[in-house]
Amino acid sequence: MTHSAARLGIGGPVGSGKTALIEGIVPMLMAQGIEVAVVTNDLLTTEDADRLKRKGFLPAERVIGVETGSCPHTAIREDPTMNQLAVQDLELLFPQLDLILIESGGDNLASTFSYELVDAYMFVIDVGAGDDIPRKNGPGFVQSDLAVVNKIDIAPYVGADLGLMRQQATQYRQGKPVVYTNCKTAEGLDEVVAFIQETLLFGRQMGQPSTQPSAQPPSTQQTSTQQTSTQQPAGQQPATENLIGSYS
Amino acid sequence: MSDTLDQQFVLMQLADSFFPSGTYTLSHGLESLVQSQCITNADEVETFVRLLLCNKIGGTDLVALAHAYQASADNNLDAIADVDARLYAQTPIEKTRIAQRQSGRALLMVASKTWPHPQLTELSGQTAQGQVHCLHPVIFAVVAQIAELEQQAALAAFVHGFVTGILGAAIRLGVIGHLQAQQIRRAIAPDMTAICQEASTQPLDDMWSCTPLIDLAQMRQAKLSRRLFAS
Numbered sequence: 513m514t515h516s517a518a519r520l521g522i523g524g525p526v527g528s529g530k531t532a533l534i535e536g537i538v539p540m541l542m543a544q545g546i547e548v549a550v551v552t553n554d555l556l557t558t559e560d561a562d563r564l565k566r567k568g569f570l571p572a573e574r575v576i577g578v579e580t581g582s583c584p585h586t587a588i589r590e591d592p593t594m595n596q597l598a599v600q601d602l603e604l605l606f607p608q609l610d611l612i613l614i615e616s617g618g619d620n621l622a623s624t625f626s627y628e629l630v631d632a633y634m635f636v637i638d639v640g641a642g643d644d645i646p647r648k649n650g651p652g653f654v655q656s657d658l659a660v661v662n663k664i665d666i667a668p669y670v671g672a673d674l675g676l677m678r679q680q681a682t683q684y685r686q687g688k689p690v691v692y693t694n695c696k697t698a699e700g701l702d703e704v705v706a707f708i709q710e711t712l713l714f715g716r717q718m719g720q721p722s723t724q725p726s727a728q729p730p731s732t733q734q735t736s737t738q739q740t741s742t743q744q745p746a747g748q749q750p751a752t753e754n755l756i757g758s759y760s
Numbered sequence: 761m762s763d764t765l766d767q768q769f770v771l772m773q774l775a776d777s778f779f780p781s782g783t784y785t786l787s788h789g790l791e792s793l794v795q796s797q798c799i800t801n802a803d804e805v806e807t808f809v810r811l812l813l814c815n816k817i818g819g820t821d822l823v824a825l826a827h828a829y830q831a832s833a834d835n836n837l838d839a840i841a842d843v844d845a846r847l848y849a850q851t852p853i854e855k856t857r858i859a860q861r862q863s864g865r866a867l868l869m870v871a872s873k874t875w876p877h878p879q880l881t882e883l884s885g886q887t888a889q890g891q892v893h894c895l896h897p898v899i900f901a902v903v904a905q906i907a908e909l910e911q912q913a914a915l916a917a918f919v920h921g922f923v924t925g926i927l928g929a930a931i932r933l934g935v936i937g938h939l940q941a942q943q944i945r946r947a948i949a950p951d952m953t954a955i956c957q958e959a960s961t962q963p964l965d966d967m968w969s970c971t972p973l974i975d976l977a978q979m980r981q982a983k984l985s986r987r988l989f990a991s
Contacts, residue, residue, distance in 0.1 A: 579990040581785040582932040591780035593866035594990070604888075 517549075517609040518712040519599060521588060521625035521633030523652055526618025528638040529662035531563060532695035533704070534613055539569050540705045546713065547608045549574040551598045552615040553587050576602065584617030585624075592629035599629075610713060621650025632657040632711050634704070639663045643672040646681040653681075658707050659690045664699070770907045774900075775917035777924050781867040781896070786859050787929040787989035788812060789977035794933045795984060798977070802940040805930045808974070809923060810948055816969040817922060818955030820850045821897040822915055823962045828901035829911045837882055841891065843964065844898045850967050853975055855982045857893070859991035864896040871903040879906060915956040923952065929989060 522530050534550060541548050550564055552575065565572040576598045580587035587595055599612055614630060616623060625633040635656035637645045640663055646653065653659055659681060667674040674692075681690045689707060693700035709715055773779060790808060793799040799808055824847040831839035851857045865887060872880045879902055887894040897918060904914030927941040936944070981991055 579785050579987060581787070581929060581990070582988040583784055586784060590778070591782060591784065593780050593869060594782040594785055594862065596869065597782075597862060597865055 516603055516607060517547075517599075517612045518632075519612050519614060519630040520708060520712060521614045521616065521630035522636065523588065523616040523619065523623050523625060523633055523656070524636035524660075525620065525638075525641060528618070528636045528641065529660075529693075529695050530615050530618070530636050533634075533636055533660060533662065533693070533701075534564065534615060535567055535569075536693075536695045536698055536701045537704055537708070538564075538613075540701060541611065541708065542569065544705075544709075547606070547610045548613065549576075549602045549606060549609055549611075550613045550615065551576050551578055551595055551602070553578050553580050553584055553595065553617040574602070574606065580617055584619045585622075588614070588616050588629060589624060589626045592626050595629055611708070619652075621645070621648055621652050623652045624655055634658040634660055634707075636660040636662055639667045639672045639674065639677070640670045643667075643674070643677045646677055646684050649684055654684055657688070657711065658704070659685055659688070660700075660704065661690060661692045662695055664692045665694045665696070767909060767913060770909055771913050771917050774904060774907065774909065774914075775920040775924075777921065777928065779921075780870050781863050783863050783896075783921065783925045784928060785990040786863065786925060787933065787981075788856075788859075788926055788991055789974045789981060790926060790929055790935075791933055791987055791989045792977040792981045792984060793974075794935055795986075796977075796980075798973075799935060802936045802944060805927075805936050805940075806944045806947060809926055809944065810951055811971055812926070812974060813919070813923070813948065813951050813955055815971045816974070817919070818959060819962075819968045820847060821922075822918065822955055822959030823964065823967050824850075824895070825897040825901040825915060825918055826911060826960045826962070827964050828898040829905050829914055832879060832902040832905040835879070837879065837886075840879075840883070840898065840902060841886065844892045844895055846964055846967065847895050847898060848893045850969065851895075853978045855991055856978050857895075860895040860897070861893055862990070864894040864899040867896060867899050867903060868894060871899070871906075875903065875907050877906045911960060912956060915959055916952075919952045919956060923948065932988065 522533065524530050538548050538550070548570065550570065552564065564570060564575045578587065578594050578598050595614055599614070602612055603609060633656050635652045637653060637659070639661060661677060661681065664674060678692070691700050691703045691707065693704065695701070777784065790799065793808065799805060824843050828840055828843040831843060848857065851860060868880060868884055868887065872884055883892060883894070883899065883902065886892040900918050901914055904917060909917065923945060927945060930936045931938060931941055978991065981987065981989070
């Protein structure tokens with residue numbers, strides 16, 4: 513399938529800060545000239561999509577909510593077709609897109625993305641959920657291309673040992689990158705953006721060398737995604753009334 | 761012997777809820793009826809499924825499926841587009857049309873990679889250009905025909921997938937348990953058989969449906985502020 517935009521999945525448990533992370537990094541990406549859109553899979557409502565739209569930094573038509581029938585992991589792994597259609601529709605309507613973020617509904621630590629849906633994915637956990645999360649060896653946390661440990665500011669108040677988390681996250685992820693963030697203050701978000709630039713956008717529009725040598729390409733598939741990033745997919749004008757209006 | 765077994769395995773592949781076409785995101789109005797407490801128990805779920813099958817799916821989707829199957833067997837793409845347009849006209853609820861189209865597109869996307877065929881390529885192009893609506897029962901018929909299922913097997917596979925999808929939705933909505941789902945599935949088997957047999961004999965012009973309360977529920981689905989399902 514021809515596609516033009518890089519696709520980045522964002523998974524993680526309920527309340528870990530996936531939407532807050534998107535709210536933080538999208539303006540930073542846009543400031544670098546990156547054209548972004550978001551597909552969100554909130555489990556219960558279109559609240560996440562509405563929240564992103566209300567923030568006003570993305571035009572409302574660039575945020576699509578996709579219902580997942582109470583199966584958030586199915587929608588990103590076993591049967592990601594509804595998300596794929598949303599991505600296709602966004603690409604047809606906005607051929608200039610560089611990056612599409614696909615936010616999973618909150619799920620458990622075993623939640624992983626299909627690489628037939630995304631080129632890479634991040635997994636967000638929060639310090640408040642317990643400092644034992646890294647050593648639980650959950651596939652989502654361990655296998656993701658970037659692990660984000662969010663809400664580091666609350667560690668002292670919830671009795672979490674951040675030093676232990678750092679040590680065990682590194683150990684269990686076997687060298688794959690981990691970033692520590694506080695989405696409220698934007699602490700650490702520059703590292704997330706650097707990861708996206710290096711892994712998916714190849715320094716596009718920034719024109720600067722990588723600052724994060726530890727980040728590894730997550731899959732061989734991604735290398736094909738950016739070559740045509742500003743080109744309209746071959747073909748005709750999309751029948752727009754049949755596309756984005758499909759989602760509410 | 762081996763031909764029969766081959767066909768049975770194709771039938772199972774297409775009918776299986778494991779087959780990715782996004783149908784797990786659909787409740788066909790059930791979510792709205794559960795939220796408004798019109799449906800609260802297993803008996804009511806059974807009635808709901810039976811009504812949908814006998815008063816809607818059997819008279820519209822399955823008739824369209826049977827005709828689209830024949831059109832595909834005749835390699836008549838114009839006739840496939842005609843069936844698609846007629847079914848679209850028989851589906852007045854916007855949310856339902858959108859759901860039919862989305863799962864049709866998903867099925868077409870997956871089937872094109874699984875059973876590559878010129879008819880599927882052509883339908884993909886026509887869909888992208890807005891020349892066909894790409895409704896799920898129509899695409900299902902073409903895919904089943906290409907995969908060499910008999911027409912009756914195609915109808916059975918579609919109905920099985922439909923019922924399994926709704927019962928799965930009912931479990932996730934909390935109105936039935938896993939045992940009740942199997943009991944309902946068994947109880948409605950005669951209805952499933954009957955609508956498959958009738959559909960293949962009906963002319964396209966005789967498509968009909970009559971489920972006013974379910975129609976209203978499907979319309980309300982689009983307005984639910986909290987929902988799990990796309991329909």
